[in-house]
Amino acid sequence: MIWRSVDLRRTALRTLLQLQLNMAASTFCPVLLPLSRINCKLNGIYTLISLNKTAAYSTGLSVKKTGAKTGLPQRGGKELRRQIKQVLQPRTERMAVDQDWTAVYPTAASFKADAVPLPVRMGYPVKKGVPPSKKGNLELLKIPNFLHLTPNAIKKQCEALKPFCTEWPAALDSDEKCEKHFPIQVQKKDYVFAGPSLRHPDARIVTLTVKLSSLNLDDHARKKMIKLSGERYNKDTDTLTITADSCPLKQQNHDYAMYMLTVLYHESWKIEAWEKEKTRADMEEYVWEDSPSQKNILETLLRIRPLSEQQEEGEVREELLGREEVQEYKDSVTKLKNEGETEGNMQQYKEAVKKLLSI
Amino acid sequence: MAASFSSQRRLLTTLCSQLNGALWLNSGVRSIHSTAVCNKNRAARIRVGKGDRPMTYEEALPPHQIAHRKGWLSHHTSNLNGEHGTADRTVEDAFIRRFIYGTFHRCLANELVIKRRGNMLIISALMFQKMPPRKYYFFIGYTEELLSHFYKCPVKMEIQTVEEKVVYKYL
Numbered sequence: 001m002i003w004r005s006v007d008l009r010r011t012a013l014r015t016l017l018q019l020q021l022n023m024a025a026s027t028f029c030p031v032l033l034p035l036s037r038i039n040c041k042l043n044g045i046y047t048l049i050s051l052n053k054t055a056a057y058s059t060g061l062s063v064k065k066t067g068a069k070t071g072l073p074q075r076g077g078k079e080l081r082r083q084i085k086q087v088l089q090p091r092t093e094r095m096a097v098d099q100d101w102t103a104v105y106p107t108a109a110s111f112k113a114d115a116v117p118l119p120v121r122m123g124y125p126v127k128k129g130v131p132p133s134k135k136g137n138l139e140l141l142k143i144p145n146f147l148h149l150t151p152n153a154i155k156k157q158c159e160a161l162k163p164f165c166t167e168w169p170a171a172l173d174s175d176e177k178c179e180k181h182f183p184i185q186v187q188k189k190d191y192v193f194a195g196p197s198l199r200h201p202d203a204r205i206v207t208l209t210v211k212l213s214s215l216n217l218d219d220h221a222r223k224k225m226i227k228l229s230g231e232r233y234n235k236d237t238d239t240l241t242i243t244a245d246s247c248p249l250k251q252q253n254h255d256y257a258m259y260m261l262t263v264l265y266h267e268s269w270k271i272e273a274w275e276k277e278k279t280r281a282d283m284e285e286y287v288w289e290d291s292p293s294q295k296n297i298l299e300t301l302l303r304i305r306p307l308s309e310q311q312e313e314g315e316v317r318e319e320l321l322g323r324e325e326v327q328e329y330k331d332s333v334t335k336l337k338n339e340g341e342t343e344g345n346m347q348q349y350k351e352a353v354k355k356l357l358s359i
Numbered sequence: 360m361a362a363s364f365s366s367q368r369r370l371l372t373t374l375c376s377q378l379n380g381a382l383w384l385n386s387g388v389r390s391i392h393s394t395a396v397c398n399k400n401r402a403a404r405i406r407v408g409k410g411d412r413p414m415t416y417e418e419a420l421p422p423h424q425i426a427h428r429k430g431w432l433s434h435h436t437s438n439l440n441g442e443h444g445t446a447d448r449t450v451e452d453a454f455i456r457r458f459i460y461g462t463f464h465r466c467l468a469n470e471l472v473i474k475r476r477g478n479m480l481i482i483s484a485l486m487f488q489k490m491p492p493r494k495y496y497f498f499i500g501y502t503e504e505l506l507s508h509f510y511k512c513p514v515k516m517e518i519q520t521v522e523e524k525v526v527y528k529y530l
Contacts, residue, residue: 108476110483110517123416124428126528136525138417138469141483142430194435194475195444196512 090114102156105148111140116147183214186257188250205245206253208261211238215265223284224275225268240264286337288330297329297356304357328352405530413526417470435475448475451510455482458506462498466490468521480506480514488520495520 095104095117104115113134121131122139134140172178187207191200212233217225225240226233233240242260244253280291288294301320302313320326332349339345353359404421405414420429433452437444456471463486472483482502486495499516506514 110472110474110481112519114519123527124420124424132416132525132527136468136485136519136521138415138472138485139430141472141485141519142432142434144434144474192477193442193444194437194448194477196478196510197444198478201443 092117100152101147101150102153105153108144108148111143111145111147113137113140179211179214184208184210184261186254188254204248204250204253205243206250206257208242208244208257209239210261212240213238217265217268220271221268225264226284228264228268286334288334293333294330297326301326301356325352325355329356407530410529412530413524414528414530415469415525416527419528419530432470433473435473451480455480455506459484459502462502468524478512480510480512481517482514483517484519485525486518486520487524488522 091104091114111134113136116134118134120134120140122134122137123132125131132139172181185208187209189203189205191203193200212222212225215225229240232242240261242257244257244260247253247256298317298320302316329349329352332345332352336345336349402422405412405418417429422429425431433448435448436442437448452473455473459471459482460467463484466486466489468485468487474481474483490498495518499518503514503516
């Protein structure tokens with residue numbers, strides 16, 4: 001059966017009119033042949049099938065039904081043909097320059113060659129060729145695209161979120177104020193990941209950080225707290241970090257961390273009976289009183305100035321300790337032991353020794 | 360491989376020397392020689408032929424070009440360091456590929472692209488215009504419904520159609 005070209009056109013138009021043309025454009029982006037080419041394929045049934053198929057691939061514009069089923073009026077024919085031609089084209093042909101792009105890509109979607117009006121090419125070119133074009137390009141489908149996140153789209157989303165936001169309190173305008181009013185910081189993580197489950201095992205971990213300077217601790221309590229926390233205390237930043245992950249739920253771990261902090265605080269204020277036995281080796285920092293350095297310097301000074309009979313040794317020691325040079329020497333030695341050897345410290349020590357021995 | 364090559368070479372040299380010595384002495388001797396087998400890698404590679412086979416980009420590039428000239432067909436977070444569920448997602452992917460291949464019989468123009476956005480499973484496919492759109496819509500709905508019941512998560516299909524195979528090269 002050979003179909004004449006006029007009959008073919010009529011059948012095409014009729015099939016189009018009969019079809020439901022309310023298809024969502026975003027889910028179906030075909031690549032289509034123009035009508036004229038179909039008429040050349042005079043292959044009988046094959047022609048009819050291909051015509052129906054290609055005619056059926058429309059992009060969502062509704063075409064008004066004009067007139068009766070039997071024949072189409074000649075005056076409406078041109079208009080109808082123009083409308084159908086529009087419908088069969090890819091959407092990019094009908095996009096205005098100032099269109100609303102958020103309507104084309106309202107949410108995250110894969111790249112559609114017929115909806116993105118850019119001449120994008122992707123892929124490794126063949127020899128003496130160019131990268132493959134966007135039509136049917138799987139590489140463009142594979143990659144995540146951000147066509148739904150144009151600045152306009154983000155602005156719209158921010159506007160939509162604004163009614164649910166509250167203002168930052170005006171009184172907290174500096175970091176120090178934030179730390180002063182909210183010294184304890186609790187960090188909790190939530191995880192988004194691929195998979196049907198909502199639960200992530202690491203989401204139960206809670207980290208609590210607090211600066212010891214913001215807690216009410218005296219000297220003994222502070223030292224005890226540092227000893228009790230061990231590795232959890234960072235000397236450089238003066239922060240205590242408590243990580244709780246032993247309970248299965250986040251709320252439980254949070255409660256446990258707060259409980260730990262409370263217990264540490266109260267325990268560090270208590271003075272146990274066995275704390276009296278603290279030896280020099282347990283001291284956190286170097287203390288000059290009753291140290292070998294003090295003994296040595298006193299002996300040296302006593303030897304320099306021989307003891308006269310009237311004065312007693314104890315008094316002499318007191319007097320010597322009270323002297324300015326000895327105090328300077330004490331400061332320099334304490335600094336050296338606590339802070340380590342630096343240029344300034346060594347200089348200070350040198351000066352102090354020179355003054356003491358009056359060199 | 361290097362060890363087997365060197366052993367092969369050694370064997371060859373010994374063979375040659377033996378042959379040279381023994382060729383005119385006893386030319387009727389035949390013995391079995393066996394070396395280590397070293398096969399060529401044939402995974403996902405189309406061997407170059409007459410030049411009449413149209414190939415898509417995906418088929419033409421071999422798997423060692425992944426991350427160089429090819430992307431990945433499946434995107435999900437489970438392959439990252441310290442993440443859980445790697446094997447589950449991989450098995451799901453394999454099943455989905457077979458399922459779609461069977462459901463859309465001979466309609467697939469190229470491999471499936473599977474993406475996971477949080478909970479959601481998104482299947483992007485390039486198809487030929489073999490069936491009328493109503494059939495396509497039915498199959499899409501059927502797939503989405505069935506797979507979302509299997510995997511307990513929202514499944515979305517995004518289909519694009521091409522008239523014929525998008526040819527990159529002829530091999």
